[in-house]
Amino acid sequence: MTTAVLFSGVSRHFGDVRAVDNVDLSIKPGEFFAMLGPSGSGKTTCLRLIAGFDQPTAGHMEIFGETVDGVPPNRRSVNTVFQDYALFPHMNVSENVAYGLMIQGVPKDEQESRVAEALELVKLSGYGDRKPGQLSGGQRQRVALARAVINRPKVLLLDEPLGALDLKLREAMQEELKTLHRSLGITFVFVTHDQGEALSMADRVAVFNDGKIMQVASPKEIYQHPSSRFVADFVGSSNILSPEFTNSVLGQAAWASLRPEAIRIVAGGSGRISSRCVSKNYQGSTSRIALDAGGQSLTVLLHDGDESIEIGDEVALDWDADKVHIMEDQS
Amino acid sequence: MTSDATTHGMAGSPRDGILDRLSDTFWRRPRLFLALLLAPPLLWLGVVYLGSLFALLVHSFFSIDEFSGLIKYELTLKSYAELFRAANFDIIVRTLTMATSVTIAAAIIAFPIAYYAARYAKGRWKAAFYIGVMLPLWSSYLVKVYAWKLVLAKEGVLSWLFSVFHMEAVLELLLATPVIGGSSLSFSYIGTFLVFVYVWLPFMILPTQAALERVPGNLLEASSDLGAKPAQTFRKVIFPLALPGMIAGSIFTFSLTMGDYIIPQIIGTSRLFIGQAVYAQQGTAGNIPLAAAFTVVPVVIMAFYLWMAKRQGAFDAI
Structure with missing residues (x-):
């Protein structure tokens, strides 16, 4: 062809x-x-x-x-x-x-x-x-x-x-x-x-x-x-995970991406990590929440009817391991 | 400082300065301001300029008493009939032919220069273009014309250049051409033509360049993208869009040539052009009505020319 x-x-x-x-x-x-x-x-x-x-x-x-x-x-x-x-x-x-x-x-x-x-x-x-x-x-x-x-x-x-x-x-x-x-x-x-x-x-x-x-x-x-990282950043809305973060959470130091909708908010004490809410952006049917997890910033989508989270709240997060995508280009 | 702030800062506070009050009045009545702004130029244009033109038009309908040489204030078309006498009609045809040739030559020479300036010249080159085009306009017209007389004279620079390149025969052949030839370039229609083209060229370049400047480059890309060869793009896109500017330029070159009476007097044959005829009729001959009738000719021709141009769609791209 x-x-x-x-x-x-x-x-x-x-x-x-x-x-x-x-x-x-x-x-x-x-x-x-x-x-x-x-x-x-x-x-x-x-x-x-x-x-x-x-x-x-x-x-x-x-x-x-x-x-x-x-x-x-x-x-x-x-x-x-x-x-x-x-x-x-x-x-x-x-x-x-x-x-x-x-x-x-x-x-x-x-x-x-x-x-x-x-x-x-x-x-x-x-x-x-x-x-x-x-x-x-x-x-x-x-x-x-x-x-x-x-x-x-x-x-x-x-x-x-x-x-x-x-x-x-x-x-x-x-x-x-x-x-x-x-x-x-x-x-x-x-x-x-x-x-x-x-x-x-x-x-x-x-x-x-x-x-x-x-x-x-x-x-x-x-x-x-x-x-x-450039593609993830430009195409937008994906969380870019730094090698330090992936090392501490996954045990593998590499740049990776994780989509906001793949992250779940779970009850305090459980989950993979805990983070703090930095800002909140209301967008109609969803809200975008910016979180800080020990220097790694993460965006999470919050649906209408979900438990309300205010700025400064402690939030525990979890996700399925296969949703974390290690980038081919590590530069 | 403080008193200033209170008088100017507060709405409705009393204004002391007459200029303040005047500007307030103008602000409230913008039409009054516009009227005051336009009154002087309108007076000038309406009374002085159009008035004199009207007086001219009226005079062309009077006639001269052949015995006393005085103007008879009766409406008649005698002066216009005079124009069609062979000697006078020749003058009109000669002037019209010259003005047309000068305009066409100026348009052909001006286009590439204007195109370069509009499309390619940037920054310093653009400044060089403007100075180059305008420079001849800064010196006296008479100086330039006399300079050309020297250039074109039998022993002048041009003849010398022809001899340097062993092309005297070409020059002789040119001068031997009936009607446009003569004893030397400065005593021929060719000479008159060259000087006219030189003197009026800036008036053709600048409007053409302004029109081309407004043609976005991507129109040319679009044209070639749609399959047009460069020559077709020129015919279908560039030329129609440059035409209003070239018409504007031609109004200058055409009417300036039609009215000029100095260049043909200094350079060329002893045969008259309209401008010279007007000068002679209103001066030595004292025939104001005929001079007026001669002056109306270029006005009528220009009006006809513009009407034709409009009908042909020359201004559609404006």
């Missing part, structure tokens, strides 16, 4: 800055692939390398088995949804969406029917005559999406496409993107700094840091078995 996008030893340096540093990656056909990382971690540069807006300093890249080294963007069967949409301000919605077809020289009547189809797909039928300036952020986002998918690309690149939308709209668009991905069956490569977005939408996630990929795995794997 071919790979949709292949990076082999790819680097992109800007002067002394190693934006992308010797990355190996293979994205499967039809996959919804997320590139997750903080700003400046190289995820957007990787996307730009796939689109062809940027050229690697070193390494080799393929898209569906064809080498794209030195191939300009206009000769790659890849389309991009830009972060700020990049709609052409002097064209109306229909002209924007038809742009790729017009360039290819598709006959006018076919252009029209395909534009109508694409606008229907993004629920913007009847907006064809509007200018981008007359649309809301969410609508522009849909136009950008229609303009990209109308060309039936092999790979669709999305650069933080939901970043500029408000929370409600973002959640709705997440659903729509997933539906669109299922119905089109093409490879999606999605760049985001929002771990919730990446985990909820993608089939696989690559976590970037400092131009390197820290881990590539399914969202569940990333969440349950982060391979390094």
Whole structure:
């Protein structure tokens, strides 16, 4: 089976800055692939390398088995949804969406029917005559999406496409993107700094840091078995256990992770350790409790109806031994 | 300090300074402030500028008594009919042709410079660009024109350069071209054209650069991402978005060329341009109505030009 996008030893340096540093990656056909990382971690540069807006300093890249080294963007069967949409301000919605077809020289009547189809797909039928300036952020986002998918690309690149939308709209668009991905069956490569977005939408996630990929795995794997402290910390909400702590509790000195929901609060005197409540954060159906266990900070989820714990209380904790995940990368 | 704090700090306390009271009044009545702000420029624009333009328009509908040389204050189209006499119409065609050529040449030369400045120049290079473009505007127009006369003269720098590269034949061929040629560059339409392009070029570069500056770089990426070759991106995205700026620049280069009467007098043939005709008619000839009618020509042409540009959608990208 071919790979949709292949990076082999790819680097992109800007002067002394190693934006992308010797990355190996293979994205499967039809996959919804997320590139997750903080700003400046190289995820957007990787996307730009796939689109062809940027050229690697070193390494080799393929898209569906064809080498794209030195191939300009206009000769790659890849389309991009830009972060700020990049709609052409002097064209109306229909002209924007038809742009790729017009360039290819598709006959006018076919252009029209395909534009109508694409606008229907993004629920913007009847907006064809509007200018981008007359649309809301969410609508522009849909136009950008229609303009990209109308060309039936092999790979669709999305650069933080939901970043500029408000929370409600973002959640709705997440659903729509997933539906669109299922119905089109093409490879999606999605760049985001929002771990919730990446985990909820993608089939696989690559976590970037400092131009390197820290881990590539399914969202569940990333969440349950982060391979390094960085991943555990960035993907968030997991407790990172220090070697000192694991040594005293488990008898094995190593960095490990333990999810908040795996920790149980037990009656005083029993359990593995005792700790003190440092802060409490009410979040509706649950509360997050921050605890201090002799220098090791731990987060525990407290459900509505659980025994109430106040700041300063002594709390005894327990968990199943197999829930503690020793990280592969101990650096 | 304390008294200051009490008078200014408390709401509704009595204000003693006249400026305080004035600013309070303006704060309560913002329209009054706006009216006062706009009154002087509107008076200037309305009375002095538009008024004189109107007086000009009215004069173009009067005529001159051929025996006494006095203006007859009766409405007539005689002056406009005069414009269509062969000698006068030639002047209009000549000026229009020159203004069009100068505008097109300025646009072609200005575009790459403006594009470089908008897309690539950063920091110090940008400053160098602005100084380079504006520098010629800082010195007197007459000095520049006379300097060009020396450059273009038969024994001038340009002829010398041609001879250095053994290309005298090219220059001779150029000067032997009918209509635009002449005895030397400084006595030909080519010379007039070169100086016009030089003098008005900054007025084309700056608006074009401003328009290009507002084109986000990712539009060009989007265009190539959607399959467009660089030439197609230029035609479909860059050019339409730069067009409003180029039209703005062309208004300057076109109307400044149409109205100028000094450059064609110093450099070029003895044939008149509109500006010179106006100067001659209102001065030595004393025919104010005909001078007025001549002046109306560029105004009408500009109005027509802008109307056409708007109809063609040149301002859609604004």
